[in-house]
Amino acid sequence: MAELTPKERVMRLLKKEPIDTMPFFSGMGMVVMPGIEKSGFNFATVHTSAERMAWSAIHSAKLMNFDCVVIPYDMTMESEAMGNTISLYEDSEDILYPTIPNKIWSTMDEVVVPDKIWEKGRLPILKEAIKIIKENAPELPIGCWQLGPFTQAGQILELDVMLKGVFKQKEKVGETLDKLSDMIIGIGQHLQEAGCDYIVLREPGVAADLLSPKTFKEFIQPRLTRILAGWKSPKLLHICGKTEPLLSMMAECGADGLTVDIKCDVRKGREILGPDVLFMGNLDTYTMTCDEKTPVQTSIDHIKDMIDGGVDAVMPGCDLWPAIIEENMKACVDTTHEHGKKASPAVGRL
Amino acid sequence: MATKEELLEKLKEGVVEYEEDTVKEASQQWLDDGYVALDGIMDGLAAGMEIVGDLYDKNEYFVPEVLMCADALYGGLAILRPHVPDSEEGINAQVVIGSIQGDVHDIGKNLVKMMFDVAGWDVHDLGRDVPLENFVEEQLRTDSEVVAMSAMMTTTMLGMKKVIAMIKEKNPDVAIMLGGAPVTKDVANLFGADGYAESAGNAVSEGIKMIGRLREMRAKG
Numbered sequence: 001m002a003e004l005t006p007k008e009r010v011m012r013l014l015k016k017e018p019i020d021t022m023p024f025f026s027g028m029g030m031v032v033m034p035g036i037e038k039s040g041f042n043f044a045t046v047h048t049s050a051e052r053m054a055w056s057a058i059h060s061a062k063l064m065n066f067d068c069v070v071i072p073y074d075m076t077m078e079s080e081a082m083g084n085t086i087s088l089y090e091d092s093e094d095i096l097y098p099t100i101p102n103k104i105w106s107t108m109d110e111v112v113v114p115d116k117i118w119e120k121g122r123l124p125i126l127k128e129a130i131k132i133i134k135e136n137a138p139e140l141p142i143g144c145w146q147l148g149p150f151t152q153a154g155q156i157l158e159l160d161v162m163l164k165g166v167f168k169q170k171e172k173v174g175e176t177l178d179k180l181s182d183m184i185i186g187i188g189q190h191l192q193e194a195g196c197d198y199i200v201l202r203e204p205g206v207a208a209d210l211l212s213p214k215t216f217k218e219f220i221q222p223r224l225t226r227i228l229a230g231w232k233s234p235k236l237l238h239i240c241g242k243t244e245p246l247l248s249m250m251a252e253c254g255a256d257g258l259t260v261d262i263k264c265d266v267r268k269g270r271e272i273l274g275p276d277v278l279f280m281g282n283l284d285t286y287t288m289t290c291d292e293k294t295p296v297q298t299s300i301d302h303i304k305d306m307i308d309g310g311v312d313a314v315m316p317g318c319d320l321w322p323a324i325i326e327e328n329m330k331a332c333v334d335t336t337h338e339h340g341k342k343a344s345p346a347v348g349r350l
Numbered sequence: 351m352a353t354k355e356e357l358l359e360k361l362k363e364g365v366v367e368y369e370e371d372t373v374k375e376a377s378q379q380w381l382d383d384g385y386v387a388l389d390g391i392m393d394g395l396a397a398g399m400e401i402v403g404d405l406y407d408k409n410e411y412f413v414p415e416v417l418m419c420a421d422a423l424y425g426g427l428a429i430l431r432p433h434v435p436d437s438e439e440g441i442n443a444q445v446v447i448g449s450i451q452g453d454v455h456d457i458g459k460n461l462v463k464m465m466f467d468v469a470g471w472d473v474h475d476l477g478r479d480v481p482l483e484n485f486v487e488e489q490l491r492t493d494s495e496v497v498a499m500s501a502m503m504t505t506t507m508l509g510m511k512k513v514i515a516m517i518k519e520k521n522p523d524v525a526i527m528l529g530g531a532p533v534t535k536d537v538a539n540l541f542g543a544d545g546y547a548e549s550a551g552n553a554v555s556e557g558i559k560m561i562g563r564l565r566e567m568r569a570k571g
Contacts, residue, residue, distance in 0.1 A: 089451070092451065092452075094451070094452070094482075094508070094509055095508075096451065097452065099453070099454045099479065101479050159455065160457055163413055163414040163417055164417050164418055166414045167415070167418060208409075209412075210412060210413045211414065212409075212412045215412070286507065321508070
C-alpha cells in the first residue's frame with residue numbers, strides 16, 4: 001500500500017486502525033524557530049494573528065516532517081478573554097510565551113466565564129487559523145488543545161488559592177472547576193466544529209508530585225471525564241509530571257488515548273495500562289532536541305528506546321521548545337518513522 | 351502552664367497539622383514564658399517542617415498540605431523572629447531568589463524562600479517574572495552568597511542558563527540553586543548550577559534537610 005499522508009496516519013492511529021509507520025505528532029506546542037523564521041515573523045507576534053499562527057505552524061511541520069500541526073501555542077487565551085491582560089515580551093531577546101503577570105481576580109467567588117467566550121479576545125483567531133491550515137496543508141491533521149480545569153484555574157487565579165482550597169474550601173473548588181469545565185467543553189466543541197481533527201485535554205497541574213491521587217480521584221477525575229464526554233472523538237488526555245500513580249484513573253476518563261512526559265517511565269506505564277490502551281509519549285523536550293551538547297545518536301537512541309518501551313506514537317512530553325537543534329529534531333522524527341514500522345502494542349501495521 | 355517541651359510539641363504539631371492559630375498561640379506563649387525565640391523557631395517550627403518533609407517524601411503529604419503547613423509556620427515565625435537578636439541568628443548569609451522572566455509561577459520559589467527565612471538568612475526576594483539581568487544586579491548589590499532561581503515551565507527554563515553565565519562571569523564564588531518542575535538534575539548540571547531542587551515539594555525536602563543540618567550544627571555548637 002502506498003505511504004499514508006500524515007493526516008491519514010494520525011487519524012487511523014487514533015482509531016487504533018493499522019498504519020504504515022509510527023507518527024511523530026503531538027497535542028501540544030509544535031512550533032519551532034525554523035518554521036517561525038521561514039514565515040518571516042517574530043515569535044512574540046505569532047500568538048496574535050491567525051495568518052501568522054497558521055503559517056508558522058505549517059512551516060514548522062513541513063520543515064521538520066512532523067505528522068501534525070498544533071494550535072494555539074500559549075496558555076493565556078481563555079484567561080485573556082475573561083479580562084486579564086497578557087504580557088507578550090515583545091522586547092525580550094529570549095523566546096518567551098505570553099503570560100498573565102497579574103490576575104484581576106483573587107478569589108474563586110469572582111470567577112465569571114463570559115457567554116460564548118470563543119468570540120472574545122484572541123480566541124476567534126483559532127477558527128480562522130484552522131481554515132488557513134486546512135486550505136494550505138490538507139495533508140496535515142490539526143491538533144488543538146484545552147487546559148484542564150485545575151490548570152486553567154491557575155491561569156485566572158493564583159494557583160495556591162486552588163491548592164489550599166482543595167482542603168479549606170472544597171465546595172468552592174468544586175464549583176470553580178465545574179464552571180471552567182463547562183467553558184472547556186464549549187471551547188472544545190467550537191474548535192471541533194471549526195475543523196480541528198483531534199483535541200487534547202492537558203492538565204499538567206494535577207500530577208502526582210503536586211496533588212495526591214486521592215485528590216485527583218475526588219476533584220479532577222470526575223471533571224476530566226465530564227469534559228471528555230462533551231467532546232467527540234478523537235480526544236486525548238495528557239498529564240505532565242509524575243503520572244504513574246494516576247494512569248489507571250486517567251484510563252477511566254474516556255479519552256481515546258493517553259500521553260505523558262519524561263517523568264513517566266513508559267515501560268511501567270505500558271505495564272499498568274496493558275496493551276490495548278493507546279499510549280503516547282514522552283520525548284525529552286530539552287535534552288534531546290535543544291541541547292547543543294547532545295549527540296544526534298543519543299537523540300536517536302532515546303526515540304528507539306521509547307518505541308521499544310511500548311509507546312504507540314512518539315509525542316513530545318511537553319510543548320517543543322522552539323529553539324531546537326535542527327539535526328537532533330529531524331533525527332527524532334526520522335527515527336520514529338523508520339524504527340516505528342513494526343506494530344506497537346495497541347496499533348497494528350498495514 | 352505548659353512546660354517548655356509541651357510548647358515545643360505544640361509548635362511542631364501545629365505546623366504538621368497546619369493549625370495556624372495553634373502555632374500563633376504557642377509562639378506567643380513561648381515568648382511570654384521567657385523562652386529563647388530562636389529555640390522556638392528551630393526546635394519547634396523548623397522541627398515540625400522536617401516532619402512535613404518526611405510526610406511529603408513518603409507521599410502522605412502533597413503540595414496543598416505543604417502550603418498550609420508553610421502558612422502555619424509563617425504565622426509562628428512572624429511572632430518569634432522579631433525577638434531573635436542579630437547575634438543569635440545561627441547563620442549570617444544572604445540569598446537572592448526569584449522566578450525567571452516568562453514564568454509567573456512562584457509556589458516553589460516561595461517554599462524555598464521559607465526555608466531560607468526559617469534558617470535566618472537575609473532573603474532578597476525579586477518575586478516572579480524577573481528579568482534576567484535583575485538577578486545579576488541584585489547579587490552584585492547585596493553580595494549574596496546564593497542565588498536561587500525557579501522555572502515552572504520548560505519554555506522559561508533556558509533563561510536560567512544565561513543568568514548563571516552572567517553571574518559566574520562576574521563572581522565565580524556565588525552558589526546557584528535551581529528548581530522548578532521541568533528542571534532535572536541533568537539540566538542543572540548542564541547549565542552549570544551548584545544546587546538543584548526537583549519540584550516545589552522536592553525543594554521543600556531539600557530545604558528541610560538543609561534546615562536539619564543547621565539544627566544539628568547548632569546543637570553541636
